[in-house]
Amino acid sequence: MFRSVARSAAGKSLLRRGYATAVPERKVAVLGAAGGIGQPLALLMKLNPLVSQLALYDIANTPGVAADVSHINSRSEVAGYVGEEQLGKALEGCDVVIIPAGVPRKPGMTRDDLFNINAGIVKGLCSAIAKYCPNALVNMISNPVNSTVPIAAEVFKKAGTYDERKLFGVTTLDVVRAKTFYAGKAKVNVADVNVPVVGGHAGITILPLFSQATPKANLPEEDIKALTKRTQDGGTEVVEAKAGKGSATLSMAYAGAIFADACLKGLNGVPDVVECSFVQSTVTELPFFASKVRLGKNGVEEVLGLGPLSEYEKEGLESLKPELKSSIGKGIKFANQN
């Protein structure tokens, strides 16, 4: 459904900012919308002019979040849905579904320690997606992403709705961190920085490719190693600073909003939209892998290769494969056993 907004004030403002001449209606759902990530993500999606309908779903507390966000004078209409019996309504007609539902880490835990609770949550939500909006792009935030994405794929395969172009593990926060840390060390303007981050989303499976970072800074090897380690441990740095009160929420909401915006731009036909994401892949021998992907009208248009790697990055790539392979296998096994 397309609505020409060219003559309205909102339409002119969109045109000035380089959006297409006709802005399509787009429905976005956030599942887990009352949580630490869900609330600021709901706010940021409410501010996105590409969204026309915003569905906020959680098992509790969504009416308040939805009422609050709905007063903001931006384009989208907001509706809150609470409890499983309202999940279908939240999902019907969705173009993009963002999933930050599930428990976060406490100090001392790995992301894999969340598997037992979050695997079941993600499986249930993906079954509903298969039923109510099988064509939506799914942005998976719930951890462990290295396993929850394969779980989602298996659920969709069983339902007969799997389209590998439409399932994404959100690894944007790794890119956001790599950019911030690199800009600080290289003393360059953070707004100009680009750094691909590949692999997965846990510990050593997060592999930032600082050899490809721009603007070039020729940092010494020990700085590159320290930046790599800080990017890999970025989530843990926040978990420890929050001291039992959860993990990254505000920076994650920012990253999730950037990735969802890229998905919407791709759907709307904006050319050359490229972001890193954990997707079905043939870039390595592993069935899922994060790398740069080009987004288009059907989701992933092209999974881009890794480009030239330094010796240090080649070693990092080989070291991450066993862990990533095992996390992917764990997700696939869970989905097929439960």
Ligand SMILES: NC(=O)C1=CN([C@@H]2O[C@H](COP(=O)(O)OP(=O)(O)OC[C@H]3O[C@@H](n4cnc5c(N)ncnc54)[C@H](O)[C@@H]3O)[C@@H](O)[C@H]2O)C=CC1
């Ligand atoms: N991909 C990434 O880069 C990142 C992922 N995360 C992950 O995101 C997830 C959420 O983190 P937070 O928002 O901090 O947790 P939170 O506990 O603050 O919020 C989670 C929300 O999910 C809801 N929820 C639980 N079961 C649900 C279900 N079946 N359906 C719908 N909603 C449900 C809860 O009611 C709660 O409101 C965690 O698994 C965390 O590890 C966190 C940061 C970064």
Ligand SMILES: O=C([O-])CC(=O)C(=O)O
């Ligand atoms: O570290 C965590 O548990 C949350 C997360 O994925 C991140 O912040 O990258």
